[in-house]
Amino acid sequence: MRVSNVDKHTKDDEQPVRLCNYVDVYKNDYIMPSMSLMRATATKDETERFRLAEGDVLITKDSEAWNDIGVPALVRESADDLVCGYHLALLRPHWGRIAGEFLFRSLQSAGVQYQFHVVANGVTRYELSNAAIKSVWLPLPPLHEQAAIVRFLDQATENLTKARASAKLEIDLLREYRTRLIADVVTGKLDVREAAARLPDEVEEPEPLDEAEVEGEAQEADADQGVPEEAEA
Numbered sequence: 106m107r108v109s110n111v112d113k114h115t116k117d118d119e120q121p122v123r124l125c126n127y128v129d130v131y132k133n134d135y136i137m138p139s140m141s142l143m144r145a146t147a148t149k150d151e152t153e154r155f156r157l158a159e160g161d162v163l164i165t166k167d168s169e170a171w172n173d174i175g176v177p178a179l180v181r182e183s184a185d186d187l188v189c190g191y192h193l194a195l196l197r198p199h200w201g202r203i204a205g206e207f208l209f210r211s212l213q214s215a216g217v218q219y220q221f222h223v224v225a226n227g228v229t230r231y232e233l234s235n236a237a238i239k240s241v242w243l244p245l246p247p248l249h250e251q252a253a254i255v256r257f258l259d260q261a262t263e264n265l266t267k268a269r270a271s272a273k274l275e276i277d278l279l280r281e282y283r284t285r286l287i288a289d290v291v292t293g294k295l296d297v298r299e300a301a302a303r304l305p306d307e308v309e310e311p312e313p314l315d316e317a318e319v320e321g322e323a324q325e326a327d328a329d330q331g332v333p334e335e336a337e338a
Contacts, residue, residue, distance in 0.1 A: 122188040156188055202248075
């Protein structure tokens with residue numbers, strides 16, 4: 106297990122990299138070089154130490170809530186410049202003992218998540234220590250059973266995964282449209298004067314009720330609720 110110290114800064118004496126950051130892991134189950142990732146720089150030693158390999162699993166080790174910590178993501182593809190960013194822990198499966206896909210699914214399970222939640226340290230911000238991550242208990246069936254479990258879960262969650270991807274795409278498109286619409290209006294590319302002219306100058310507010318109307322409505326409400334007249338005081 107390795108905890109990354111690669112920050113988001115760009116320095117002239119370092120080599121360019123693409124950072125897989127906290128948000129990338131928190132919002133995605135799978136990490137791939139084709140994603141839109143932040144460009145930064147890292148030293149040669151940092152690049153070698155925190156370069157992501159296929160089958161690696163990343164987890165978020167910090168959060169503002171104790172029950173929102175230890176979120177995992179699986180590295181599906183690797184690249185020479187793809188590096189693990191700050192606030193993340195890099196877990197590299199032990200070859201021959203546990204597969205990356207199974208480790209990822211295990212870390213998603215309620216039992217493992219509960220272990221992370223109860224050992225999270227903090228008050229306004231919570232974190233997982235290196236010891237807490239290393240001491241978590243995981244199921245470890247034979248490799249062929251691990252593969253069978255992963256296949257079953259992939260098939261069982263296929264429709265949900267597609268629905269999530271479709272919803273995410275629609276949300277991204279709506280946000281892009283909103284941003285472009287605002288920019289077009291502000292820069293004058295879109296003329297909204299005609300639409301603005303049709304808007305009312307003032308919003309008409311309802312006239313206040315007089316005392317007689319208020320008293321009448323109160324009596325009607327009491328009658329609906331079966332309150333006898335003598336109970337009214």
